[in-house]
Amino acid sequence: MITSTRETKSVIVHKYGGSSVADAEKIATIARKICDRAETGVSMVIVVSAMGDSTDHLIELANAVSGDQTPLARELDTLLSTGELVTSTLMAMAITAAGHPAVSLSGQQAGIRTDTTHGSARIADIKADRLRRELGKGRVCVVAGFQGLSENEDVTTLGRGGSDTTAVALSVALEAERCEIYTDVDGIYTTDPRLVPAARKLVEINYDEMLEMASLGAKMNPRSIELAAVYDVPILVASAFEDVPGTLIHGGPQMMEIRRAVTGVAIDRDVAKITVRAVEDRPGIVGQIFVPLAEAGISVDVIVQNASLEGLTDVTFTVPRGDFQRALDLTKETCADFAQDVVGNTGLAKMSIVGTGMQNGPGYAATMFAALSKVNVNIEMITTSEIRITCVIDARMIKEAANALHSAFELDAAGG
Amino acid sequence: MITSTRETKSVIVHKYGGSSVADAEKIATIARKICDRAETGVSMVIVVSAMGDSTDHLIELANAVSGDQTPLARELDTLLSTGELVTSTLMAMAITAAGHPAVSLSGQQAGIRTDTTHGSARIADIKADRLRRELGKGRVCVVAGFQGLSENEDVTTLGRGGSDTTAVALSVALEAERCEIYTDVDGIYTTDPRLVPAARKLVEINYDEMLEMASLGAKMNPRSIELAAVYDVPILVASAFEDVPGTLIHGGPQMMEIRRAVTGVAIDRDVAKITVRAVEDRPGIVGQIFVPLAEAGISVDVIVQNASLEGLTDVTFTVPRGDFQRALDLTKETCADFAQDVVGNTGLAKMSIVGTGMQNGPGYAATMFAALSKVNVNIEMITTSEIRITCVIDARMIKEAANALHSAFELDAAGG
Numbered sequence: 001m002i003t004s005t006r007e008t009k010s011v012i013v014h015k016y017g018g019s020s021v022a023d024a025e026k027i028a029t030i031a032r033k034i035c036d037r038a039e040t041g042v043s044m045v046i047v048v049s050a051m052g053d054s055t056d057h058l059i060e061l062a063n064a065v066s067g068d069q070t071p072l073a074r075e076l077d078t079l080l081s082t083g084e085l086v087t088s089t090l091m092a093m094a095i096t097a098a099g100h101p102a103v104s105l106s107g108q109q110a111g112i113r114t115d116t117t118h119g120s121a122r123i124a125d126i127k128a129d130r131l132r133r134e135l136g137k138g139r140v141c142v143v144a145g146f147q148g149l150s151e152n153e154d155v156t157t158l159g160r161g162g163s164d165t166t167a168v169a170l171s172v173a174l175e176a177e178r179c180e181i182y183t184d185v186d187g188i189y190t191t192d193p194r195l196v197p198a199a200r201k202l203v204e205i206n207y208d209e210m211l212e213m214a215s216l217g218a219k220m221n222p223r224s225i226e227l228a229a230v231y232d233v234p235i236l237v238a239s240a241f242e243d244v245p246g247t248l249i250h251g252g253p254q255m256m257e258i259r260r261a262v263t264g265v266a267i268d269r270d271v272a273k274i275t276v277r278a279v280e281d282r283p284g285i286v287g288q289i290f291v292p293l294a295e296a297g298i299s300v301d302v303i304v305q306n307a308s309l310e311g312l313t314d315v316t317f318t319v320p321r322g323d324f325q326r327a328l329d330l331t332k333e334t335c336a337d338f339a340q341d342v343v344g345n346t347g348l349a350k351m352s353i354v355g356t357g358m359q360n361g362p363g364y365a366a367t368m369f370a371a372l373s374k375v376n377v378n379i380e381m382i383t384t385s386e387i388r389i390t391c392v393i394d395a396r397m398i399k400e401a402a403n404a405l406h407s408a409f410e411l412d413a414a415g416g
Numbered sequence: 417m418i419t420s421t422r423e424t425k426s427v428i429v430h431k432y433g434g435s436s437v438a439d440a441e442k443i444a445t446i447a448r449k450i451c452d453r454a455e456t457g458v459s460m461v462i463v464v465s466a467m468g469d470s471t472d473h474l475i476e477l478a479n480a481v482s483g484d485q486t487p488l489a490r491e492l493d494t495l496l497s498t499g500e501l502v503t504s505t506l507m508a509m510a511i512t513a514a515g516h517p518a519v520s521l522s523g524q525q526a527g528i529r530t531d532t533t534h535g536s537a538r539i540a541d542i543k544a545d546r547l548r549r550e551l552g553k554g555r556v557c558v559v560a561g562f563q564g565l566s567e568n569e570d571v572t573t574l575g576r577g578g579s580d581t582t583a584v585a586l587s588v589a590l591e592a593e594r595c596e597i598y599t600d601v602d603g604i605y606t607t608d609p610r611l612v613p614a615a616r617k618l619v620e621i622n623y624d625e626m627l628e629m630a631s632l633g634a635k636m637n638p639r640s641i642e643l644a645a646v647y648d649v650p651i652l653v654a655s656a657f658e659d660v661p662g663t664l665i666h667g668g669p670q671m672m673e674i675r676r677a678v679t680g681v682a683i684d685r686d687v688a689k690i691t692v693r694a695v696e697d698r699p700g701i702v703g704q705i706f707v708p709l710a711e712a713g714i715s716v717d718v719i720v721q722n723a724s725l726e727g728l729t730d731v732t733f734t735v736p737r738g739d740f741q742r743a744l745d746l747t748k749e750t751c752a753d754f755a756q757d758v759v760g761n762t763g764l765a766k767m768s769i770v771g772t773g774m775q776n777g778p779g780y781a782a783t784m785f786a787a788l789s790k791v792n793v794n795i796e797m798i799t800t801s802e803i804r805i806t807c808v809i810d811a812r813m814i815k816e817a818a819n820a821l822h823s824a825f826e827l828d829a830a831g832g
Contacts, residue, residue, distance in 0.1 A: 062505075092491045096491075
């Protein structure tokens with residue numbers, strides 16, 4: 001897939017998100033920092049997102065000219081890719097003005113080749129010749145994130161958080177020492193600090209845990225974590241402006257500081273539930289419910305089926321809130337002939353404890369249920385993976401639940 | 417240079433300027449017109465400029481991040497090229513939404529190859545394979561104007577008015593029937609209608625005259641006119657929104673309607689004058705004045721040298737107003753050793769009469785000077801070409817001068 005050649009000089013990849021490059025002043029501030037770092041002699045590749053809310057503005061325009069139609073995916077990709085081109089050229093100008101030579105490269109110029117899935121393309125290959133040539137001339141390379149070129153010579157985009165993927169993929173291709181993701185939060189926390197005052201910033205976290213915690217503060221693209229895990233690229237998540245230690249995401253064994261079973265508490269507010277009541281419990285029936293949802297591109301998450309009673313069963317599943325009405329309508333249509341009723345509810349949240357240390361260990365689920373019960377939080381659904389236990393609860397109870405779990409698993413700052 | 421192959425189906429190229437595509441509503445309106453025309457079965461290529469003042473906004477950002485330095489030309493080109501990419505994708509979406517399949521193509525995708533002169537690149541070749549393929553599928557091709565790709569695989573821009581050049585060059589490559597330039601004025605006028613109420617729209621004008629009149633209402637890029645003249649591509653200049661006849665620029669003989677010696681009166685307000693007093697009249701001295709100006713990229717227009725008196729001479733020349741201060745400072749430096757004084761004045765204008773009919777004919781200059789004298793306009797400098805006579809005058813007298821000339825050469829609407 002991604003081929004790489006060892007550089008003679010060590011390469012560092014930085015990525016800056018949209019809020020870190022929202023205006024000319026912020027770009028100039030970051031450019032000065034990059035310039036200082038480059039002057040130490042390290043080869044630097046900088047991946048940038050579109051400025052602030054410029055992507056939203058472009059989407060508004062696309063909707064406005066498309067009337068009642070969905071904007072064409074191919075055109076939308078080229079349109080949105082301009083946001084990152086703007087930031088990359090401005091950043092190259094700013095770094096040069098700060099005193100170190102720099103050059104911007106589009107996704108295409110950086111050699112990022114993708115499949116043809118417009119809107120969420122996957123990187124197929126990176127032809128890093130030009131990047132290496134520019135680095136060899138001592139230039140900082142500023143790459144427009146989020147974009148690539150398909151085999152049809154069309155611009156593609158990598159989907160939400162795609163600039164993270166660009167940064168990790170370039171780190172792999174250039175065998176970078178480290179990929180540093182700079183953002184408006186200063187690291188990965190044990191849970192959402194806005195809900196749990198005792199939340200603590202993690203010094204490190206491993207890839208598997210980070211994948212499960214992806215919905216936490218840093219909002220990283222899961223695909224970028226997967227890619228980093230496969231090629232074992234360490235990722236540092238840190239603040240773009242404050243000079244404080246961040247969180248290192250890596251594949252090695254945990255260091256002493258956080259040798260705990262549970263690493264964090266993940267919270268997902270984007271949950272709606274649909275229940276199909278009294279389905280005939282025949283082979284194949286339940287599968288029929290999910291085919292139309294898959295065809296409509298609605299991702300179904302937790303699925304629970306109750307024990308059968310007199311040949312009838314209840315099936316409950318969750319979907320993202322934004323897809324709720326479409327999913328409900330589709331399911332009612334599908335089940336009209338073989339179920340009694342379809343009902344739904346959008347006011348839910350998923351509360352998960354995550355940690356590789358709890359793999360196959362007993363007692364974590366019991367502790368979780370007891371902690372929730374103690375603060376009167378009712379559990380509506382349960383699902384588990386090897387390193388995660390998730391409870392679906394009433395969204396109004398998020399705060400109580402998060403604080404209770406954070407404390408029950410000894411994650412509080414006082415206990416660290 | 418530009419190779420072409422005869423299409424089986426006739427091709428029409430349209431170009432829309434920035435004010436015609438300034439917002440989503442205007443884009444949708446134009447898209448519907450294009451759709452109607454495409455449905456008649458003609459192959460259509462649409463060249464678009466950046467929306468409204470979006471280019472100015474990008475230049476502001478570039479200046480802001482570059483501090484006291486000039487923005488890097490290579491980066492500025494990629495930055496500015498995004499403006500046309502935005503319009504081209506939105507227009508392709510809008511045409512498709514209006515009912516006819518369309519596809520956007522960047523300068524690169526449209527095969528526009530240029531030299532490496534960032535900021536004012538020249539088109540070296542057009543590889544129109546993809547354009548022909550897309551047209552062959554029955555799609556309207558919307559090409560981002562003003563941009564191309566250099567042999568270094570970097571984005572270049574074609575300079576002010578570059579989208580006109582894109583449109584004419586594509587017309588040549590595709591052997592288009594006609595190139596139609598749609599803009600916020602509805603044609604080429606005998607002179608500026610804001611100054612001369614009797615100004616008349618021309619039905620037609622030939623390439624040579626249009627080149628001289630380039631500073632008139634339509635503000636067309638002279639390079640595009642040159643290119644059209646070389647390959648004999650007829651250009652129609654017309655209103656983007658009003659359904660009224662425009663002006664046809666062509667190379668054929670004039671039709672009856674305007675068999676006049678003088679076709680129009682061109683007005684240029686962007687004139688400053690610099691005079692070097694009492695220069696030693698030795699060989700090579702005058703040339704020395706202009707070398708530093710050329711190196712600084714300042715274009716010198718009219719140059720007049722007075723008769724030598726006691727071995728001393730006065731040299732006067734004009735420069736664009738925006739370059740006045742730089743030019744004055746440079747010239748003072750250059751001439752410190754061999755001239756008495758350097759003085760300047762920005763309040764000037766050029767007033768020209770243009771027409772192929774007056775080639776080598778006598779009396780036109782005399783009529784011009786008399787007409788200006790009658791309204792008390794003093795002539796500061798004079799310069800001529802085969803089909804033009806230009807007088808530099810006080811800018812405050814523009815209106816009187818323009819009306820006097822328009823009437824003296826029988827261009828008034830009443831006289832047509």
